[in-house]
Amino acid sequence: MSADTLDLPPVTGAELSALEVRLVREAAERGLLDIAYRTVDSPIGPLLLAATERGLVRVAFELEDFTSVLETLAARISPRVLEAPRRLDPVARELDEYFTGTRRVFDLAVDFALSSGFRQTVQRYLPHIHYGHTLSYREVAEQVGNPKASRAVGSACATNPLPVVVPCHRVVRTDGQLGGYLGGVAVKATLLTLERSRAEREDEA
Amino acid sequence: MEMREPFERVVHDHGATVLRVCRAVLGPGPDADDAWSETFLAALTAWPRLEEVTNVEAWLVRVAHRKAIDVTRARARQAVPTEMLPDGVSAVGTPDPEGNELWADVGRLPERQRLAVAYHWFGGLSHQETAELIGGTPEAVRRAASDGIRSLRRKYRAEAAQEGEPR
Numbered sequence: 001m002s003a004d005t006l007d008l009p010p011v012t013g014a015e016l017s018a019l020e021v022r023l024v025r026e027a028a029e030r031g032l033l034d035i036a037y038r039t040v041d042s043p044i045g046p047l048l049l050a051a052t053e054r055g056l057v058r059v060a061f062e063l064e065d066f067t068s069v070l071e072t073l074a075a076r077i078s079p080r081v082l083e084a085p086r087r088l089d090p091v092a093r094e095l096d097e098y099f100t101g102t103r104r105v106f107d108l109a110v111d112f113a114l115s116s117g118f119r120q121t122v123q124r125y126l127p128h129i130h131y132g133h134t135l136s137y138r139e140v141a142e143q144v145g146n147p148k149a150s151r152a153v154g155s156a157c158a159t160n161p162l163p164v165v166v167p168c169h170r171v172v173r174t175d176g177q178l179g180g181y182l183g184g185v186a187v188k189a190t191l192l193t194l195e196r197s198r199a200e201r202e203d204e205a
Numbered sequence: 206m207e208m209r210e211p212f213e214r215v216v217h218d219h220g221a222t223v224l225r226v227c228r229a230v231l232g233p234g235p236d237a238d239d240a241w242s243e244t245f246l247a248a249l250t251a252w253p254r255l256e257e258v259t260n261v262e263a264w265l266v267r268v269a270h271r272k273a274i275d276v277t278r279a280r281a282r283q284a285v286p287t288e289m290l291p292d293g294v295s296a297v298g299t300p301d302p303e304g305n306e307l308w309a310d311v312g313r314l315p316e317r318q319r320l321a322v323a324y325h326w327f328g329g330l331s332h333q334e335t336a337e338l339i340g341g342t343p344e345a346v347r348r349a350a351s352d353g354i355r356s357l358r359r360k361y362r363a364e365a366a367q368e369g370e371p372r
Contacts, residue, residue, distance in 0.1 A: 009307040011221045020216060023245050032249050070211045079209035079253050
């Protein structure tokens with residue numbers, strides 16, 4: 001085979017990157033960019049952010065495995081998935097503000113395409129729990145009008161497609177223990193500590 | 206319905222191959238960039254409803270072939286007749302400003318050899334598949350591809366030797 005090989009003429013990474021930027025722009029113009037995604041660094045590790053044309057559809061932790069998260073998005077929503085950081089710029093900015101403590105409420109278009117039924121009802125309720133506060137699974141069940149459904153509230157939190165932005169970390173066990181978290185219990189504790197310290201500081205001020 | 210992988214991976218895995226094919230067919234420059242872009246836009250459009258494709262790269266290279274023809278036709282329509290022909294021997298655009306001689310050598314190949322090299326060597330299509338795209342028999346395509354690659358390799362080695370690089 002060696003007699004029949006030739007070094008391929010070069011194509012640089014910079015040239016391909018420029019072409020991909022153009023592809024993303026033209027795909028969006030033609031309504032073909034069904035899912036845009038990017039990754040960001042954060043104090044709780046790298047996060048994957050994905051948005052449809054309707055809004056933010058997925059926030060994922062690294063331990064969920066970004067590759068398989070993207071495959072699931074492709075299978076469940078659309079395989080027209082491209083890395084397109086600009087559509088996620090507002091999300092990245094608000095997350096930044098949240099982690100530095102200057103933002104308490106996310107003001108973002110969200111798309112609950114990945115959840116349905118009671119789980120989605122619960123997830124839509126969660127942003128009503130105030131920054132720095134927590135409710136128990138049972139209290140959330142009561143709030144959404146189904147007091148016996150605290151287990152179902154637990155699975156709604158566990159399957160929250162938009163962690164951090166939809167604050168499932170503010171739901172804890174009745175006995176005061178933290179309960180589970182998609183990103184790991186340590187991350188849940190970090191988020192609650194961040195929020196409490198900021199909330200207290202402002203109360204003192 | 207067939208499960209499709211995220212399109213980003215298709216661009217990542219096959220972007221370079223498609224760009225080489227477009228450049229070999231149209232010359233490095235804006236026409237090749239346009240053909241690359243239209244190829245991936247067409248592929249993105251078709252992606253969710255695509256029937257099972259055993260070889261995604263071969264499919265993309267065939268799409269690139271059609272888009273290269275479109276670009277060539279559009280260029281012909283827009284061409285302004287001129288009495289003065291530009292200087293230079295390359296029939297397919299100018300080599301990139303970084304002075305990449307290998308692309309210029311590809312551009313100087315006779316057309317049949319250049320297309321056979323583009324689709325077979327750069328695009329990975331078989332001689333049979335290449336013949337279906339550019340006409341002629343698979344055997345004639347095989348000869349054209351082989352002559353083309355031999356000519357490129359000779360120039361490439363000569364240039365490398367001139368630069369004193371060990372080969």
